[in-house]
Amino acid sequence: MSDRGLRQRAGAALWRRPWLRGVLTLSPPLLWFLVIYLASLVVMLVTAFFTVNSLTGNVVYQWTWSNFSQILTQSVYGSIILRTLLMAIAVTITDILLALPFAFFLAKVVSRRWRQLLLGLLLMPLWASYLAKVYAWINILSNKGVLPGIESKLGIAPTHIAYTNIAMWIVFSYLWLPFMIVPIYGAFERVPDSLLEASSDLGAGSWITFRWVLLPMVLPGIVAGSIFTFSLTLGDFITPLLIGGSNSDFIGNAIYDSALNGGNLPFAAALAFVSIAIMAIYLLLARFAGAFEAL
Amino acid sequence: MNSSRFRRWASGSAVALVLSLVVVPAALGGSATAATSAPPTQGVKPLQSVGKGEGTLNLIAWEGYAQPQWVKPFTASTGCKVNVKYAGSSSEMVSLMANGGGHQYDLVSASGDADLRLIYGGNVKPVNMKLIPSSSQFRPFLKSPSFNTINGVHYGVSYEFGPNVLLYSTKTFKTAPTSWSVLYNKTYKGKITVPDNPIQIADAALYLSKEKPSLGITDPYELTQTQFTAAVNLLKAQHPLIKKYWDLASQEISLFQNGEVVAGAAWPYQTNTLQAAGAKVADTIPSEGATGWADTWLLATNAPHPNCAYKWMAYASTPKVQAEEAIYFGETPANTQACSIMNTLQKGGCAAYHANAPESYFSTIKFWKTPLSTCDNGKSNCVDFTQWQQAWTQIIG
Numbered sequence: 001m002s003d004r005g006l007r008q009r010a011g012a013a014l015w016r017r018p019w020l021r022g023v024l025t026l027s028p029p030l031l032w033f034l035v036i037y038l039a040s041l042v043v044m045l046v047t048a049f050f051t052v053n054s055l056t057g058n059v060v061y062q063w064t065w066s067n068f069s070q071i072l073t074q075s076v077y078g079s080i081i082l083r084t085l086l087m088a089i090a091v092t093i094t095d096i097l098l099a100l101p102f103a104f105f106l107a108k109v110v111s112r113r114w115r116q117l118l119l120g121l122l123l124m125p126l127w128a129s130y131l132a133k134v135y136a137w138i139n140i141l142s143n144k145g146v147l148p149g150i151e152s153k154l155g156i157a158p159t160h161i162a163y164t165n166i167a168m169w170i171v172f173s174y175l176w177l178p179f180m181i182v183p184i185y186g187a188f189e190r191v192p193d194s195l196l197e198a199s200s201d202l203g204a205g206s207w208i209t210f211r212w213v214l215l216p217m218v219l220p221g222i223v224a225g226s227i228f229t230f231s232l233t234l235g236d237f238i239t240p241l242l243i244g245g246s247n248s249d250f251i252g253n254a255i256y257d258s259a260l261n262g263g264n265l266p267f268a269a270a271l272a273f274v275s276i277a278i279m280a281i282y283l284l285l286a287r288f289a290g291a292f293e294a295l
Numbered sequence: 296m297n298s299s300r301f302r303r304w305a306s307g308s309a310v311a312l313v314l315s316l317v318v319v320p321a322a323l324g325g326s327a328t329a330a331t332s333a334p335p336t337q338g339v340k341p342l343q344s345v346g347k348g349e350g351t352l353n354l355i356a357w358e359g360y361a362q363p364q365w366v367k368p369f370t371a372s373t374g375c376k377v378n379v380k381y382a383g384s385s386s387e388m389v390s391l392m393a394n395g396g397g398h399q400y401d402l403v404s405a406s407g408d409a410d411l412r413l414i415y416g417g418n419v420k421p422v423n424m425k426l427i428p429s430s431s432q433f434r435p436f437l438k439s440p441s442f443n444t445i446n447g448v449h450y451g452v453s454y455e456f457g458p459n460v461l462l463y464s465t466k467t468f469k470t471a472p473t474s475w476s477v478l479y480n481k482t483y484k485g486k487i488t489v490p491d492n493p494i495q496i497a498d499a500a501l502y503l504s505k506e507k508p509s510l511g512i513t514d515p516y517e518l519t520q521t522q523f524t525a526a527v528n529l530l531k532a533q534h535p536l537i538k539k540y541w542d543l544a545s546q547e548i549s550l551f552q553n554g555e556v557v558a559g560a561a562w563p564y565q566t567n568t569l570q571a572a573g574a575k576v577a578d579t580i581p582s583e584g585a586t587g588w589a590d591t592w593l594l595a596t597n598a599p600h601p602n603c604a605y606k607w608m609a610y611a612s613t614p615k616v617q618a619e620e621a622i623y624f625g626e627t628p629a630n631t632q633a634c635s636i637m638n639t640l641q642k643g644g645c646a647a648y649h650a651n652a653p654e655s656y657f658s659t660i661k662f663w664k665t666p667l668s669t670c671d672n673g674k675s676n677c678v679d680f681t682q683w684q685q686a687w688t689q690i691i692g
Contacts, residue, residue, distance in 0.1 A: 053416075055411075055412050055415055055416065055665070055667070055679065055680055055681075056389070056393055056412055056413075056415060056416030056417075056418070058393050058416060059394075074685075074688075074689070076688055076689050076692030077692070079692060080692055138549070142553040142555060143553045143554045143555050144552075144553045144554060145553070160485075162555065163538055163539050163550075163555060241542055242546070244539075245537075245538065245539055246534060246535075246537035246538065246539055246540055246691070249691065249692060254688070257688070260383070260384065260386070260387055260390075263386045263387070263389055263390030263393070265390075
């Protein structure tokens with residue numbers, strides 16, 4: 001049989017059986033998802049139930065809840081988890097408040113040429129290394145940095161922000177702001193101008209228009225952006241390491257310490273599941289808020 | 296395939312996956328426990344003579360421990376090509392060796408706090424010191440130190456060492472502080488930095504051994520529960536005074552450069568770097584003495600290239616390599632003959648890194664070692680490393 005005939009027959013067979021086409025196109029990504037992605041998560045979950053011999057660092061393959069009970073009973077992990085959670089919430093709220101006016105301006109006020117320029121500027125920091133941006137903030141906030149210099153020129157008492165949780169809050173809010181602006185900008189763009197005109201024709205002030213016309217329509221965009229800011233903050237450990245103070249450990253730092261310094265992979269796996277659980281709950285809530293329609 | 300059938304199939308395979316993951320490790324279980332009574336490899340007969348090199352040598356080392364300036368001549372003369380995996384902490388070295396790395400690597404440049412964990416874990420094996428000629432030139436206290444020699448059996452070759460010093464700003468302190476008490480002094484609230492490392496508990500214990508003699512602390516790494524609790528409480532009280540627990544030497548350097556802190560626990564490396572950059576700092580070993588690190592090249596139990604490993608241990612012990620390493624990293628060589636070479640590499644290098652200091656200087660340093668539940672006096676009422684680690688999380692959290 002000629003090569004051409006074989007190809008034609010294969011094509012015909014696929015045409016007659018749509019499900020076969022589906023299986024063939026879907027199986028490579030599905031296989032990737034199951035074998036590489038889900039399987040590694042399962043391995044991690046299983047590991048979380050083992051322990052290590054603390055002296056030699058060897059994993060002891062015996063089922064135990066001890067890692068989870070340690071996380072639940074030792075107050076230090078409670079405060080680490082709470083700190084991480086509160087920071088993620090604070091950063092998300094800050095970024096929403098900063099992004100709303102910016103995105104509105106970008107989508108509804110400026111001309112198209114300016115819009116392109118501003119969008120370009122907005123995305124520019126994403127080209128720079130994460131570390132460079134954090135170190136830039138260390139230079140701004142630390143005692144001999146830019147901020148104390150300005151403060152002393154103005155005669156204000158120095159604030160000593162570097163190496164505190166406030167410094168982390170500023171740096172995180174700065175780092176993830178573009179991830180909040182872009183989806184909100186997209187949501188604003190989808191709002192027809194005629195709605196704003198109708199609202200104003202009917203006598204609504206700008207606050208009423210924003211609250212009852214715009215906000216419901218951009219809410220999915222806000223929630224979509226908050227998934228980025230919330231999850232990125234929740235999983236971070238470098239910013240706390242670099243600009244955090246003596247009370248700044250995140251879940252990520254606890255994982256890093258137990259996995260790399262402590263050599264305790266099972267405990268790190270158990271801690272990782274705290275992050276995963278928090279994120280799963282957040283995503284469920286986001287789903288109810290309709291975030292995935294805006295992605 | 297309709298959706299409910301697919302769902303059943305998917306959940307079925309997920310269950311199978313989980314089961315296979317559970318059953319396999321369970322079947323392997325039991326082999327992972329280790330006793331602290333005697334090192335598992337103590338009976339292994341060491342190499343009697345070094346043969347022809349295998350052409351390759353795989354190291355786990357601290358960054359800066361395998362620089363081209365001394366690796367290249369080694370490869371040229373022995374034919375052993377050197378591959379290095381850098382590790383960032385003692386514990387990382389232990390987990391690299393414990394998690395199967397022992398079949399891949401030949402030597403690890405572990406510090407004293409990792410040595411016993413590796414020795415009792417069976418990850419390293421005895422070394423024949425007769426095959427390391429330069430070891431006869433070592434300082435007496437590094438010929439068979441308790442952190443790498445057990446019951447007269449050597450598990451590695453001592454390399455370089457250094458003290459953890461008290462680093463201070465000369466603007467704040469006109470004269471050198473004479474006690475570690477400055478790190479626990481409320482006057483310097485928010486101006487202090489110490490390493491983010493459980494072994495820091497030993498520093499508190501060392502201070503308490505002089506400050507509160509009634510506790511009866513003789514060895515900061517062998518603490519009874521009472522002594523341990525006292526040290527941990529001291530560190531918890533210190534927490535509000537800390538600006539930052541540093542993870543990288545570079546962090547402490549920028550903290551001092553920016554005037555964020557005025558005193559801290561440091562390595563001589565930070566002092567040298569800061570002084571070279573013109574910062575107004577100095578360091579001292581206070582009257583209580585200091586903790587310190589002493590590194591050892593330990594030989595992996597399953598080292599695939601033993602001949603090259605012995606050639607490296609012998610080479611790394613020679614005065615020239617020891618001097619180059621000392622100058623590069625900022626530490627003190629074990630080999631006493633390295634002093635004059637250090638001076639040729641850097642003016643005053645020998646004195647700067649204490650290579651010519653009298654033996655009494657070194658006895659003021661309490662070198663890092665693994666805290667074990669069995670104390671040196673044979674009693675088993677000492678607090679072990681697990682609890683050190685857990686307590687440290689509580690302190691800094």
